[in-house]
Amino acid sequence: MIESRPQLLGVIVAMALKAILHGCERTWLAVTYGLRLNGLQARVVEYFGHLEGLMMSVERILQYTRIPNEPPLVIEAHRPDHNWPSHGDVVIHNLQVRYSPHMPLILQVTPEFIHNRIASKVESSIDGISYLSIPDGFDENEPRDFFTISYAMENNMPIHFQNILSGLNKDGEVVCVVVDLLASWAIQVAKSSKIPVAGFWPAMLATYNLIKAIPNMIQLGLISESGRKFIDFLLDDYTGTPQHQGTKRFLPGEPMLRVEDLPWLIGNTAQRRKRFRFWMQALNRSKGLPWLLVNSFEEDMNAENHHRKNISTESHINYAQVFQVAPLTWNSCKNPSFWEEDRSCVKWLDNQEQNSVIYVSFGSWVGPIEQEKVTELALGLESTSRPFIWVLGVKWRNGLPVGYLERVSRYGKVVSWAPQKEVLKHKAVGCYITHCGWNSTMEAIECGKKLLCHPIAGDQFVNCTYIVKLWKIGVKMDSMGRYDVEKGVRKVMEDGEQMQLNVMKMKERIGTDGILRARNCLALFSIELKKSIIGYYTSEVKV
Template identity: 40%
Template sequence: MGAEPEPEPMPVPVCLAVSVVLVPFPAQGHVSPMLRLARALAARGVAATVAMPDFVHRRIVRAGGQQASVGVELASIHSGVPDDGKGDPPGFASFAHAMEHHMPVSLEEMLTARRRSLTGRSVACLVADVLASWAIPVADRCGVPVVGFWTAMLATYRVVAAIPELIEKGLISDCELDLSTADLPWLVGDVACQKSRFTFWLRTMKRAKNLRSSILINSFPDESAGGGDSAGNTPSQVLPHVLQVGPLPSNGGFDCSTKCDLLHDPPLAKNPSMWQADETCLEWLDQQRPGSVIYVSFGSWVPSIGGDVINELALGLQATGRPFLWALKEEPSWRDGLPKQYAESVAGRGKIVAWAPQEDVLRHNATGCFLTHCGWNSTLEAIQHGVRLLCYPVSGDQFINCAYIVKMWEMGMRLWSTKRGVVEDCVTRIMEGAEGRRMQEKMDELRERVIMGDARCAAKRNLDSFVDGIIIRDEPSQTLPFMVAADPKPAVPVRPTPAIVLVPFPAQGHISPMLSLARALAARGAAATVAVPDFVHRRIIGGVGVELVSLDSGIPDDGNGEPPGFASIAYAMEHHLPVSLEEMLMTRRGVACVVADILASWAFPVATRCGVPAAGFWAVMLAAYRVVAAIPELIDKGLISDSGIPISTKRTNNGEDKVNNGDCQIGDNLDVLPAELQLSTAELPWLVGDAACQKSRFNFWLQTMERAKNLRSILVNTFPGEAAGDSGCCNPPSQVLQVLQVGPSVWHDAPPAENTSMWQADETCLHWLDKQRDGSVMYVSFGSWVPSIGRDVINEIALSLQATGRPFLWALKEEPSWRDGLPKEYAEAVAGHGKIVAWAPQDDVLRHKAIGCYLTHCGWNSTLEAIQHGVRLLCYPVSGDQFINCAYIVKMWETGMRLWSTKRGVVEDCVTRIMEGDEGRRMQEKVNELRQRVMMGEARCAAKRNLDSFVDGIIMRDERIVFG
């Protein structure tokens, strides 16, 4: 039967600035990542064309894959291989001949023809799979810059690049794993086949030597955690610059870790395949218990493992008694090994398909384990979806991948034999035992790092820099910026060390994030000094990880007992601390910048007098800043008086006063907060204490914002996009103020510090938590600087906690204004299920698996720590910005509920709803989504970029970047 006519390629609109042609090696495991790379380039504004052999093109079109490649042109190259697009693709020998004798001619014609197409622009770059090395000399002849693409691990590249050493020494160099020479990638098939493949590898690596520019690797930066690899390391001094850009997501973007991020990415695409997937297996999975199914697949291009092995494996799977899904090719060399009537005998719990939609299978919550050949694409997909691996490598790079899976990452085990008892034992260990649970923990850690953490950010930066290098090229003949031959002794630029002085507001909730910022700056090469009042300096417990200096406050204090109150601090900030800071800045030469908490606004005029640029630091939500910055508008609209007190009239658009019954909603007439938050004017940040206290605090805020209005840049201790769905959240409070949201994920980039609190934490509570059931404990704390909530409220909360019958941990200050509210002999009465401490190591407490809920005042640090550790919140705001935080928690993020009363029945009901009911489960889902976005997703990448740009701006002394 003759070959079918080639389908017409799908038209792709050509309106992009640069064109890139990508040439994959013609096997499914190479075509898939190349198509993903093409979609990622297209998502960045590049016109991407994937040029593939005709026999691959036919199969992708037949399987519907062209529809999944919208945005990328699929071009067919003549291969000279007789093929009708049905059955299995040609074997290695056939297309190896085609790659040397037919495909180069077709590709050269295509590149030459495109010199005058695409609105007059030639192909800017050719990206060739290193195994498709035949394309490298073609690109050279056409004058097109060429970059390599390696679809497997960097470690595998290192092994193959070491072929000369292997020949010379008989050893494997640079792999750092216990790998046998019998596991080398070219040892496939009989002796003749092995010799043919080895010759292919020699020719491939000889051509690849000409890739002196860059090679893109479909692996994650620092793939060898603990092994010394990094994105910047190259296999040798004469090999290309390595850019690790994987794992490449299906949709081409890098921001698909959450529903919110998907809004900004290309549509999620099914990966084009050369085989038609059997979708019925997904319906079958829907009927299985979560985590119960063993998925079995040996990939698309693995030689048959033999009838006997198939038979043993089939019987071993049957003997486990567990549900399994097996993607087993229909070729006789695979299927003939099955026992007779096997499909019927396992029909109750086993399903066999010819080809499975693997990503959908691994994503499914029923899949608990993946018995795999350890192909690199399968390994990456397992990491992306957090599925443990049972490894049975067959050939090629699979042995190297297996070694990393088992020994380096510890997220799977090797199946050394397919004997029935061995399979049963391994499946039981991985699906049930402590060993399997440890593997799942390791897998989850790796998944966070690779898919949502620093490795993801680095991969995204690498690909962005690659695309930028293409786009900024002015002339077609100009060498691309990233295409510079490797210097055997590259010069390392000396990065200057800028000195930064940080000035916090002297309260624990402001000192902690300022110290975190200082450590993050130090981790980026800055010399960070935190200047604190003497009464804070005396109380700080533990090493802070940066220089801590003391400023004279003029307050008599011995460091014992509670710190000074607001009135004393406010006086010291105006009359004593400025003198001390000015002396410090004048004696320290070369301070590049002062970063002052906006509530420590007294430091701004000091910095100005000393000629030091200043930036602000806002320790809480950006939303709270917007409210405070809107004070003039609140007064003008008649929502508050000139002294900051809420009034019951508000001014209408025609200037008339309208009487309101009760408090006004801030969002009604102001574009400050979303109206659905329903924040009352009675909940404004300065409304603390009696009327005199409120007036004093309001005047403090007026003075603070007056000084802050000259700032051109502020760092905000919140995550980019703190208010998903609030279009105003991204707008700076003024047109001249640059807002850089830099928290909280970047705080973890620096080495952890010891306890930096002004109080000694009671560590015994952690041992107590160790004895409680997972998710059973309610943690209660009202923070470090909250006015007493009253003896009656303390009494009600105490009795309510006792009445719930649930274990609780309460961090309750020892001051009489707090402790006197406890019922008599209360500690003894709840000793069986409750523990009270004066101060808790809160981060460790919230991290503990026993914690199921947090009854909190909604201080911003407490809110962030709850997000970081995925803990639901029961909210009882008291003062300050806590009402704003609470509104976001309950109404915007839906990660908690508000406790409107501390009466016994109300507390019991709320605790039950949040700890047991569907409402609480939905909250947990929401907090998990938010945690993923903030700590591991695009928000983390954006926060890192913001802080990096701030430091870079200081180093370059570019006031446009740092100070407006």
């Protein structure tokens, strides 16, 4: 989710050849362990990433079930303005790398400054990729943050997406639009074009359930209609600061959450209200969607049975059928990066002892913490006297103490960007200091690494709660103070034997049965889509 970086939109347009809609008998054929696509074209219109799970799901299915001489899968992605390429760009590009030259894919990316940054890198090595842009209304020097992007989504982008859909759907070729729920405006655009819509949720199923429960939380008096807490956990109406600290079980069967961990309680009072309205708008627009694809796995909550019970008893008019489509990225090849990676850190790791290195990264923002916290984190890492790799963008390095890089040069390495998957898989890495972004969390589990957590925004606090309290594969730092950093590292690195056992067990569970469940969920979704569009299906899939 969500606010760890401004990738707020994602839309996939799945297109079938006209022959499909005119009775082609082998359009979507579900098989036991995947999906067989015959005579199918898929076009992707993506805004701001968040579709990595879905793209890799398509990749995995095709990897295991693609038929020789089958017509190619064509993917087009359109991405509006943001300040840097996101991890979503990387995974879509990974799909291109895997399937060219056998499967020509078309990746179309915006805006111009991102096009200029990445086009030469991609086009120099991969044929068959073209680039377009969708205007977003931003001035060249206008800041791009949660609020300006939200405005652009609501006021500038819909007409351009409408034009795209109109052009693609002249002969009724668009069979489904899959919309990232953070791009909820696209639901209305697709519906106005009378095209079936499925939702895509880029984070944990637990965070979706939390957002979905907002009306119930209001009814029970846990939050006010503006999203502010009251009754047991009162908020000052002016400042929005909690007057009473504590935890609350907002949903039955889910872990206790701090009241401050609700995703919209970020920033000042006005900002919190805008965020809450954003979530309410997404929730209201998504009501009535028949399907929801979730970038998550069944292990993401103890209350899975409770959730399934709710799904079966709630009206399908208001709530979608859920398909958890992760972890189909498991054991994927190394992701290409649109950032300049410092690969020297991998060679550096080769010279370190097993499980001795601390890896520090806060995701695509490469350092989204205040300068004071950079200073404290730097001193905390230094005081551990342990080897570390710290991904820290140049513009955040003003917070480093004077002479710091020279002092730690024997055992510390600060880089602007690292090949994260390779680093996490390396046997020398024993601890990952993370912001608890969802994709980073899944990568850490895949690589069997313990976590030292410092959530910053959005769903990261919920993710952290699961990491620490439910899965018990990490520790949350009390603050970013130097002594808290040193204490947290010591607890994870020296006293984390049980944590290591837990993360390895979780890795094994998710990496075996979880992959099969995810594939079958996608196959079942294809069946449901076909039933909706064509009225019949050809195979039964057990999930």
